[in-house]
Amino acid sequence: MPVAGPVRVRLAPSPTGTLHIGTARTAVFNWLFARRHGGQFLLRIEDTDRERSKPEFTTNILGGLAWLGLSWDGEPVIQSERIEAHRQAIAQLLESGHAYRCYVREEELTAMREAQAAANKAPRYDNRHRDLSPEQEQAFIAAGRQSVIRFRIDDGAAIEWHDLVRGPMRWAGADLGGDMVIARRAPSGAIGDPLYNLVVVVDDAAMAISHVIRGEDHIANTAKQILLYEALGLPLPQFAHTPLILNQEGRKLSKRDGVTSVSEFQAMGFTAGALANYMTLLGWSPPEGMGERFTLEQAAAVFDFERVNRAGARFDWDKLNWINGQVLHGLGAAELRRQLLPLWEAQGWAASGAIGSDPAWQEQLTELLGPSLTLLADGVEQAKPFFERPELNEAACAQLETEGARPALAALLGALKARRGVPLVPDEAQELLGAAAKAAGVKKGVLMKSLRAALLGSLQGPDLVTTWQLLHPSGEDLARLERSL
């Protein structure tokens, strides 16, 4: 469907937790849509829950979005700073008769819900204070009751919109749970804290949001919000409800599923490019021929809601790992080194003065390890024996006990000592190996296996000669050979 007028979308995270993968994926779709249409992607920090909102969560959310490359336009709007506008809108609704004060006590509501449950009815507010007479109101006030403010939702109201993902949507007012609270309890005359649906409508309208793109868990809210737009005389945005992210069992991904925060994925060693790529695939199918590997810019060039699925998107670790490996392998040694260096430094490696601080050496190490990395963190694990002398594992010890292993290593050590200080090039390394094996009367293969055991403490690892070359400039190859003897 063609988009008329300037596209202005927003992400409206609540800073009550770290940036969740679901929120980040919503951010991705908003960002892609804004980019596609040359529009603006705005942020609004919904911090009206004063007890649960924390500045460190705002920092985490903004940091996560920035890390993913989801740049936003302008300064984030801080919802709590807009409370006067929210109160004004509530006053307007009271004035126009769309809202009213409800003095029902908490105990009365509980009793009402219990009666509904006993009668097997869905819980809903029965609108009992909708049409109080002035005398009844006075009596409640005189009895010291406070009031919430409720927005009238007529049972007969028919709410319809064309959802950009889900197509035609219809809701009946009767299914929205009765008149909705839009302001918390407060002494009579005052307007208590404004609540979610009201503030979102007021803020989205003030920010001139053209398209509200959010998770499908907000569909019922959208129905209520449309009624609020109408009552406030505000122009309606378009709506797009994106599918939920599901866990392996097909249930909504939640904290119990372990890793759900963007910062946790980052700490695990996923790259921003891979995570953004993968999140785009969570609910969006790229057009034929595009493949599954792309940057956000590439996706933005073709993104539309017609290719957003309605069904929930199952989180697939294998695919994320695969994409991450692909991204790492495509980075090139220089960039990969740049990304690994802080992780190495955090281990106390690559400190200045030591051989491991030489950028050329680091790049050679990166080139050696790069092709086998799935996670950036693998580049820490696998780099470890190059920065720290490893213990010999069982298989390595056994290898050193095989016949001829130690004599061959001794011959190699002797030859190396004789040429101390000379850089090791692959051809010469092969010659040294051949000569030492011959001198000890073993096959070259036996020596190579033993050298790997001596250098890496394990029979597994990357290319042997490159490994040896990397350990050579510091004399670490000699030290490890000596130890093995």
Ligand code: GLU
């Ligand atoms: N603060 C809400 C949330 O985090 C915003 C929902 C919306 O986009 O309206 O779920």
